[in-house]
Amino acid sequence: MTTTTQPESALTTAVDETIRLVSEHYVFPDVAEQIAAVLRQRLAGGAYAADSAEEVARLVTEDLQSVNGDRHLRLLFHADEVPAGKGEATLADLRRDFDSSLGGAPRVELLDGKVAVLELAPVIFPVEWAAAPLGAALSLAAPAQALILDLRRCRGGVPETVALVCSYLLDERTHLNTQVWQGGEIQEQSWSQTHVPGPRFGGTKPLYLLTSGRTFSGGEELAYDLQQLGRAVVVGERTGGGAHPREGWTVHPHLEATVPVGRSVNPVSGTNWEGTGVQPDVPVAAEDALTRAHELALERLAEIVG
Template sequence: MPHCRSPFIAACFATISALIAAPSATRAAVSDAAQSVSLDQATIGKVIGGIAVKLREDYVFPDKGVQAADALERALAENAYAGVTDPGKFAVQLTEQLRAITQDSHMRVIFGSPFRNQPPPSVPQDAGFEVKRLEGNIGYIHLARFVPPDVFNPAADDTMRNLSDTAALIIDMRDNGGGHPASVAYLASFFIDPSRRVHINDLIWRNRGTLTFRTESFWSSPTPTRYLGKPVYVLVGPKTYSAGEEFAYDLQVLKRVTVVGEKTRGGANPGGLNDLGSDLFVVVPIGRAENPITHSNWGGVGVSPDVRATSEAAQETAVTLAMQRRKS
């Protein structure tokens, strides 16, 4: 079972983000699997102990990590988990407890490995670009995830080359659940003047078991084409999460796009998947995003759109804005 650490964490985290946003059918399958497994108190104690270690050694906010670890251990000592036998319900209970303390939506306990049904490495990975042209020569890109750069970048090159002659561009992040920050920076680069290198985002990582941190910086990079001098609209909504939010936030701060839709979910703290045994896993964020301009991020508050519209009406609203701009 892989344990994900920076700088390779995001490929793993994309899978975890997909599980967080999993449809009800997937959650039901996990629930069905849980019915065939029963927890005992010794296993529960081992799981709580494993989570507490990760919280104290890894969590990007050390004080909250200690607070959360103490709370779980106190609950265990007070027999708060007595009678708990269903691992799926136990995972949900722990997730709710951890999020209540940390206010961090990336914090999660999972029953059943999210990697179990992943395709083998030999199967080519799809970058996930869905592209079309709308009426009025408006380009449209739907992107549900940011896969690693080796797959993402060539697909982004082809997509942007095919849409380079459009009058305006809509990038639909309403279903984007996250992924690789380097791929976010690469896609953002198409909309940034190449005359100077632009600092797009930082990830601040905690050094495990210490109170020290390191910074991983992401900058604009050369791309085969650029999309400049024309309006770009990014669609967002309640399902937009993590790296999907970062893309909208970074370009909004740079005043390069107009963000349209509803406020996003508010997850800015990436973390790796840790095996606790008994098919239980915990995601403990070990990093946090920090924008070089705002020195903050969208964590806990989401990205606020420039133009508010329901998720269902966001695309139509963006098309209307693009057509109005052409007439002005």
Template sequence: MLTNEHIIDQALNRIVAGYVFPEKAAELDTVIRGRLAAGAYEGLDGAALCTAVTADFQEVVPDKHLRLLWTDVPQTPVRAGDADDADDADENAARAAFSARLREENQGIRRVEQLEGNVGLIDIRLIPSADEGAAAIGAAMQLVAHTSALVLDLRACPGGMPEGAAMWNSYFFPDDQVHLHDIEDTPSGTSRQFWTVAHLPAPRYLDRPVYILTSADTFSGGEDVAYTLQAHGRAVLVGETTRGGAHPTTRYAVTEHVLVTVPTARTISTVTGTNWEGVGVLPDLPVPADQALATALKAAGDRLAAA
């Protein structure tokens, strides 16, 4: 059985090697190793160890994607001298698991409804990849294509894929000429641009009001959709300030049951020049999450009546 010292050492090595802000990673490394040497994690194991270390991570660096996680499903840990192959295996395994989950959950689309007043509602629980999710997203948008206003419910969306977020966002712009944001990757020193998609499997939703419901649980990829559409003036956000995780993340297996999640990149909006990391996405109409739908429907009804 691996010791806590080994687990924390391996996790910190991953963070120092890849974290999006190297100077913060160095600070974190010093503080956590000091706490380890002082006996802060003695007597802890399994999920309890992961919870304690994660709390300390986020006390030093308040990044909600920076975590030590316990998983009941055995993983393949990194092997000495085989780090590159292990990295690929980690990433492939994580993608395969997420793809399987998305297939089980209808690519993250829980329900689509036509509400009173010809207002469409799409309840989104995960953001899929663009390739596997395109057909499901298109089917949902086809069902609301002739509504007078649209509500996207992201209150229970914990995240997903940036390519899928770009596809969702593309439906609310007229063409492929909108530069949404960039993602800057620290380990590779590269930057990737995200633009609206040229060809979509359903009609674009243009010249009609869009409302997005948010909660304190809305996170990561769900925040991407909300923040981007709000920043570009394409949606009104209703509900609570979101959780605040804007850094794309890579998971590494430290042991068979312990993963470290390392934010390796950061999202930069072409409108604001920044992102929602640590602060969340702020609603335009702040109300408790359980009142968000009613508030959005009233706002939509008033706007449609005025028009």
């Protein structure tokens, strides 16, 4: 591991570049001006005169989030040096997580009563990586009588892959979400797929989603989309509240500026989960959510049989 202590000028340059990126790319231009003004004032006042990239990242992130609390707006510290360029630091971290988590599906289990549990963690990875492992896991769970998706450790994800997962849990092509990019002129809709590789669990059998306060971003989208469609029962805790898709830029060998460049609009609610999180249908402590969801599944299956 390389040292993270850098000359002040390199860290100052990183803060300057972060200010520029926020000003040019943040989804809400009027808020971007306010945030940039805060950072410029703090920089001029010596607030970021720390001797480590990690400390500068902490201080700048606090100020980035001080105006409107957008938790996707961050200056991220990376202990190891990260590649230069747009998105390269994020991809490097994602690849390590992908390789150590069975492609984002670290657990598939069959519980009593033919209730399957599938955990999606630590993130829902890019579809070109994750289609095979997620498709295999979802197909394996397809014959179950009920399914529990565990999102308690899912800290993010990619909309295209969220749509793929939903495709295994619905019976027909369905509008899931719309991304509205900076300025609002460009919109991109997300739909479930008509066909998927292998069998699907389908759109009628009982489905439960487990959430925690750590569930964030793409994990929240999956829960929110299915909840708004009335397809799933969310069990657990209110999620973190991050609904803005973001891009990342390396601004220093150990620092990545992440800036939200769009916002989500759900076709059912007309809004999203930014700042509020996904509210569980059955509130329960995260550590008890699996037990409670299993109980609910068994009760529902007994009703169906009866």
